[in-house]
Amino acid sequence: MGLRERKKRATRRALQEAGIRLTLERGLENVTVEEIAVEADVSTRTFFNYFATKEEALLGDVPATPDEQVRQAFVDGGPTGDFVEDLITVLITFLVSTEDLATQRADMLLRKQLTEREPQLVRGLLARFHNVELELAGAIAERTGADPEDDRPQLLAAASMAVMRHTMKRLHYSETEEPADVRAKIREAFRRLGETFAPPSNTD
Amino acid sequence: MGLRERKKRATRRALQEAGIRLTLERGLENVTVEEIAVEADVSTRTFFNYFATKEEALLGDVPATPDEQVRQAFVDGGPTGDFVEDLITVLITFLVSTEDLATQRADMLLRKQLTEREPQLVRGLLARFHNVELELAGAIAERTGADPEDDRPQLLAAASMAVMRHTMKRLHYSETEEPADVRAKIREAFRRLGETFAPPSNTD
DNA sequence: GAGAAATATTGCATGGTCTGCAAAGGTTGG
DNA sequence: CCAACCTTTGCAGACCATGCAATATTTCTC
Secondary structure: HHHHHHHHHHHHHHHHHHHHHHHHHOOOHHHHHHHHHHHHOOOOOHHHOOOHHHHHHOOOOOOOOOHHHHHHHHHOOOOOOOOHHHHHHHHHHHOOOOOOOHHHHHHHHHHHHHHHHHOOOHHHHHHHHHHHHHHHHHHHHHHOOOOOOOHHHHHHHHHHHHHHHHHHHHHOOOOOHHHHHHHHHHHHHHHHHHHOOOOOOOOO | OOOHHHHHHHHHHHHHHHHHHHHHHHHHHOOOHHHHHHOOOOOHHHHHHHHHOOHHHHHHOOOOOOHHHHHHHHHOOOOOOOHHHHHHHHHHHOOOOOOHHHHHHHHHHHHHHHHOOOOOHHHHHHHHHHHHHHHHHHHHHHHHOOOOOOOOHHHHHHHHHHHHHHHHHOOOOOOOOOOOHHHHHHHHHHHHHHHOOOOOOOOO
16 A cells, blocks of 8 residues: 555544544534644645545444445345345444454444434434445345335335344444344344234234 | 414425425525525525525425324324334324325425435435434333333334335325325335244244 | 514624635655 | 656635524504
């Protein structure tokens, strides 16, 4: 990785960290883009070369962009063949980026604090979830070979996002939290939905 | 209803209609608040007395604020006693405001065009759904007498919103669409979720 | 009805977000 | 070291949104 690329990453990170720190200190309304830029030692104009909006700098890269390999495996009917289990595998990749686990946990905790302090930011998160939902719906449609007219993939994707948001709220991002725990929590949520909305059993 | 109230409603409606019309004509980016205000024959400042943001004027009042009576009936375990059926009853009230049916259908159609033309507006809609979700979670918790620690109500509310968004997309708001059809569509969506995520049957 | 109280509208000033453009600065590769 | 390339920066400007004080309109009271 060249110098140019390294500098860009550093600047991006500096802007995000400055934004998050200042916002946690003073609240979103009392932090201007100019202040964030000063803190990160760049011009205001440069801030907007990195982020289209102030919000975007704070929200970071969650949910992560899906791993293309995982997506393809899902579309091809893998990795286990069980729809819900494979769906969970995909959902987990949305939650986990390529960075190291410790950094990511710290980030998630910061973001959690941020959205608690500034509920307006939830708006942005929901918009991102919606984008993921659209992608997921596409993947489900491909896997099931659904007709383009068939809207079931969209419904399942929407419900999956509900489960995902719910699970994210329940995670505490501590060191003792294993990836397997995440899977178990997602599985449990799906099971609850199944229980609650299951059609009457065919005992009539 | 006094003159003042009538004028306020007229102004509000004029602003909404002007905003929607201009946006459909030219696109959201090419319509300023000032132009909308001029079109509605009020000052720019007055626009912001009615709506906090430009977006808000376009999105209107959907989802509708929930009917308190319906909410209470749900909390009390009614109207039928069947959880999912009663849930659907509540969801339907979110979709239907107090205005007459024809006006509402026309409005919904316009909004549908609007969000298709300007996907950014979906953001605002999602935020509204999220607010409804929070209210619904509260109502479910009350009805089921869930412990405040219990997060199942939140999950069910989130899934309900998934179903609701899905159903709204499927509605075509035509004259031949009966309220009963809406209920049937929602019921069908819940049933599909139940089927897909149902736990393995207890035949072991 | 006339005047007082309540409420709505408006203009103005202001601060903040975000964009386009062109100049200046740093990085890369030959 | 130079030339191509990319990034940063300053500047001007459009627009959104808010607070405040003045003005206009409606409603209430007598």
